[in-house]
Amino acid sequence: MHLDLVSSAVARRAFALLRDLGVRSEIRTYSRQSFDRATRYQLHVAVDERALEVLRDAGVLSPSGAPLEQPPKRVVGRSCCRGAYLRGAILGAGSLSGPRNPHLELRAGGAGGAQFLADVAARADVKLNVAERRAHAVAYAKGHEAIAAVLALAGAGDTALRLEEHAVLAAIRADANRLANADEANLVRSARAAHEQVEAINAVGLDALPEQLVEIAELRLRHPSASLRELAAKARPPITKSAAQRRLREITKLVAN
Numbered sequence: 001m002h003l004d005l006v007s008s009a010v011a012r013r014a015f016a017l018l019r020d021l022g023v024r025s026e027i028r029t030y031s032r033q034s035f036d037r038a039t040r041y042q043l044h045v046a047v048d049e050r051a052l053e054v055l056r057d058a059g060v061l062s063p064s065g066a067p068l069e070q071p072p073k074r075v076v077g078r079s080c081c082r083g084a085y086l087r088g089a090i091l092g093a094g095s096l097s098g099p100r101n102p103h104l105e106l107r108a109g110g111a112g113g114a115q116f117l118a119d120v121a122a123r124a125d126v127k128l129n130v131a132e133r134r135a136h137a138v139a140y141a142k143g144h145e146a147i148a149a150v151l152a153l154a155g156a157g158d159t160a161l162r163l164e165e166h167a168v169l170a171a172i173r174a175d176a177n178r179l180a181n182a183d184e185a186n187l188v189r190s191a192r193a194a195h196e197q198v199e200a201i202n203a204v205g206l207d208a209l210p211e212q213l214v215e216i217a218e219l220r221l222r223h224p225s226a227s228l229r230e231l232a233a234k235a236r237p238p239i240t241k242s243a244a245q246r247r248l249r250e251i252t253k254l255v256a257n
Contacts, residue, residue: 001055089154098163216248
């Protein structure tokens, strides 16, 4: 029996488990021929009587020695066993991408195996979807919450917490960027409006302005970068922000007319 893996840590984990069960195995490496020629790890198991016994107990082989697409019900009969089964599926045939747009896939040889993984998760109220590909099938989850639930069920609590932490930080960062962009847009609008107001005052002239508009015009000329609220507070007596805005709008209308 050969187990082909991308992770040396998973290969060592499987090797240690088999050794504890008295099964002889060997780790070998090879370079993948395509893409980045990454190193792959293979666990080779000599299938003797002890190995056959362990593989039957684990639900990998039938009593006659044939490979099983899904294990007997006894293998996932208890909640701890279901978590262990999903943990093995993640270690042996799982992939997790993220943290942006996270996607978890558990690969199976066929649709029946993928559906079995989804059913195991569903017994703990954790949802996995199933999709068929050209040469295999997958049980998958998308989104931080769905993936964190699968990882927690499989006993990968630390990874689930890190994934949730990434989600929280991403949300905070997005909110901060949104607020910063909104503030910048407001500043640009305010600066553009103040510039138009100064130009309008200079075009009309203070002497030509109605008496009720002279004070706000003088304040705008003395404080070209001040906000409407600040100009309103500097008036004597102080006026409201809307009153300051209304008076400045009247000045710009005089130029337009």
